[in-house]
Amino acid sequence: MSNLNTHSYKLLGLVEKLGLIIIALATIFAMGVEILAMIKSMHVGLSDLLLMFIYLEVFSMVGIYLKACRNPICGWQWR
DSSP states (O other): HHHHHHHHHHHHHHHHHHHHHHHHHHHHHHHHHHHHHHHHHHHEEEEHHHHHHHHHHHHHHHHHHHHHHHHHHOOOOOO
């Protein structure tokens, strides 16, 4: 049973890491789309700036979580 738990935790960790990478890539894509929209319209509004800050915050949260190398679900490290 212990071996099954170890494999389950590793699988959860891999799925979690994959999800974080997908979130990071989607955030980068959304930032790029927003920047292109601002360039195309030649206008930067407060809503554009706030949206960019939200994108940066999401990206930094993913980065901090990956740097921490911790999985709060099961407590083991990815390294």
